[in-house]
Amino acid sequence: MKEKVEKYIDDLFIDIYETRQLLELKEEIGSNLLEKIKDFINDGYSENEAFNKATSDLGDMSELVEGLKKASEQKMYENMYKRQPLDKKHIIGYIVASAILLSGIMVSGITYFEVKDLLSTVGALMPFLIISVGLFVYFGLTQETKQNYGMKRKRAMGYSLATTVLLLGIFLTSLSYFAGVELSGVLGTLMVFVIPSAIVFIYLGLTEKRRSKVDWEKQWIEYYSDSKTMMIHGNISGALWVFAFGAIPLVGFKLGWKYAWIPFVVAIGGQLIIEAIFASIKK
Amino acid sequence: MGGRISSDLLRGHTDTIVLGILMEGDNYGYGIYKRIIEKSNNLYEIKEATLYSSFRRLEKVGSISSYWGDETQGGRRKYYKITALGENEYKLNKQDWEFTKKIIDKLI
Numbered sequence: 001m002k003e004k005v006e007k008y009i010d011d012l013f014i015d016i017y018e019t020r021q022l023l024e025l026k027e028e029i030g031s032n033l034l035e036k037i038k039d040f041i042n043d044g045y046s047e048n049e050a051f052n053k054a055t056s057d058l059g060d061m062s063e064l065v066e067g068l069k070k071a072s073e074q075k076m077y078e079n080m081y082k083r084q085p086l087d088k089k090h091i092i093g094y095i096v097a098s099a100i101l102l103s104g105i106m107v108s109g110i111t112y113f114e115v116k117d118l119l120s121t122v123g124a125l126m127p128f129l130i131i132s133v134g135l136f137v138y139f140g141l142t143q144e145t146k147q148n149y150g151m152k153r154k155r156a157m158g159y160s161l162a163t164t165v166l167l168l169g170i171f172l173t174s175l176s177y178f179a180g181v182e183l184s185g186v187l188g189t190l191m192v193f194v195i196p197s198a199i200v201f202i203y204l205g206l207t208e209k210r211r212s213k214v215d216w217e218k219q220w221i222e223y224y225s226d227s228k229t230m231m232i233h234g235n236i237s238g239a240l241w242v243f244a245f246g247a248i249p250l251v252g253f254k255l256g257w258k259y260a261w262i263p264f265v266v267a268i269g270g271q272l273i274i275e276a277i278f279a280s281i282k283k
Numbered sequence: 284m285g286g287r288i289s290s291d292l293l294r295g296h297t298d299t300i301v302l303g304i305l306m307e308g309d310n311y312g313y314g315i316y317k318r319i320i321e322k323s324n325n326l327y328e329i330k331e332a333t334l335y336s337s338f339r340r341l342e343k344v345g346s347i348s349s350y351w352g353d354e355t356q357g358g359r360r361k362y363y364k365i366t367a368l369g370e371n372e373y374k375l376n377k378q379d380w381e382f383t384k385k386i387i388d389k390l391i
Contacts, residue, residue, distance in 0.1 A: 002358075024361070029335065031358030032313035059330025067339060 001047060005033050012061055015069055025068070033058075090143050097135035104128020119178055126171045134164040155204060164198035169193020184258060233278050240270045293327060296380070297337045298346075300329075305347060305365035312338070324338040329378065338363060346372050 009026050016022055033054055040050035061063035108125035112118075141151040151159075173190040181189075244267030252260035288372050295302075304310060304318050312334060341347040344370030352360040365373070 008328070025335070027358060028312060028361040029331070030358055031354075032316070034358055035313045036316075037325070057331065059332035060337075061332045063336050064332055064339070067336065155352070 001037065001051070002034065004051060005030050005037070008055060009033070013065065016065060019068075021071075023066060025064075035264075036224075063088040068081070086143070090139050092138035093135060096237070097132045097139065100128050104132065119175070122171075125177065130164050130167045130171070133167060134160045137163050158200055158204050161205070162197040165193050165200075166197040187258075187261065229278065233274070236274055237271060240267055240274065243267075244270075293329075294333060296353070296376075297329070297333055298341055299373060299376040301334070301337050301341065301363075302346065302365060302376070305363055306373060307372065309362045309364045310351065311363065314360075315363070329356050341369065344368075 006026075009030050013022060013026065036054045036057075037047075039049045040053055041047060045053065103129070104125050107128065108121045111124040112121040115121075138156050141156035141159055142153060144150040150156075169190055169192070172193070173186055176189050177183075177186045244263045245262035248260050251263055300319060301315060304315050304322070307318075312331070316329060316331060316334060320326060338347070338349070342349060342363075345366060347363045347365055349361055349363050352356065352362050354360055
């Protein structure tokens with residue numbers, strides 16, 4: 001009966017884009033209708049009679065349908081023409097981040113002319129670069145734009161810290177590499193930084209909520225509703241990672257564990273290519 | 284005595300009828316629907332479509348707010364709650380109606 005009611009309601013709103021608002025309305029109408037049908041069945045009607053009686057009593061839904069359509073069109077229009085000015089906090093944040101980056105470039109420039117050593121030049125730039133990138137990430141994520149609401153502060157802080165740790169890791173790794181440390185030691189250094197930041201990224205990525213303001217508009221529907229492409233997308237990614245994780249022990253045993261990370265990196269690259277291809281298909 | 288209902292006249296007061304029922308306490312769509320039948324002694328059976336439009340309208344202007352119940356069987360119920368603004372609107376509409384009723388009683 002539940003499926004029958006859901007199908008009936010889906011058909012009622014068939015030519016409206018599936019928005020979150022519409023999904024809620026459908027759920028509301030569905031649960032009310034089911035309860036009404038149950039009451040009719042308790043009164044002695046057969047399931048079919050109860051369904052027909054309950055649905056014929058619903059009345060003319062056209063006003064509701066029109067209202068929903070108009071609301072979604074109006075919202076889209078507003079979003080197209082509304083400009084979002086930057087708030088003071090973000091302006092100051094961006095200026096500070098840029099200033100730190102600029103001072104970093106200047107300091108490293110001076111260092112270069114003083115000591116003529118590339119390693120110390122990069123070393124001088126790095127602390128500035130890392131801090132300013134962290135700030136840019138934080139302010140970029142918390143900023144409200146035309147399409148998106150700003151991210152929550154704690155969450156943005158998490159992304160910002162994970163990025164800083166990752167950068168620090170890459171910096172220290174390259175430093176130890178150029179300092180002549182053995183490759184396994186270099187990778188060890190990298191892992192210490194990459195793993196925690198990867199865990200933070202994965203956690204934040206999986207718990208990410210939609211911040212989009214346009215989530216109940218046409219684009220969203222066209223983007224997500226094509227279940228076939230979504231399925232192919234999922235299958236290809238799944239296959240890629242199964243192969244990658246299968247390849248890790250293979251490479252490890254055959255060529256040595258030093259190289260076991262290579263399939264993982266290749267898989268990340270492959271995943272990015274898949275994302276790019278599907279993003280271009282969707283357009 | 285004829286029992287014909289002027290549904291147009293009644294429909295014009297749907298929002299106030301809904302607000303009146305929510306004055307008794309929070310309620311959900313089908314509950315409100317049943318309460319209307321009950322309160323009118325089975326004389327008026329509102330169309331659900333009219334009710335849903337009314338909920339949307341009232342929520343948009345801030346006269347009512349909504350929240351989901353935590354029912355697990357069947358489906359979640361969407362409950363409505365009257366706001367201070369809604370209570371005020373209800374009182375004003377009721378006063379208007381009392382006044383109009385007096386005049387109509389005199390005229391027809």
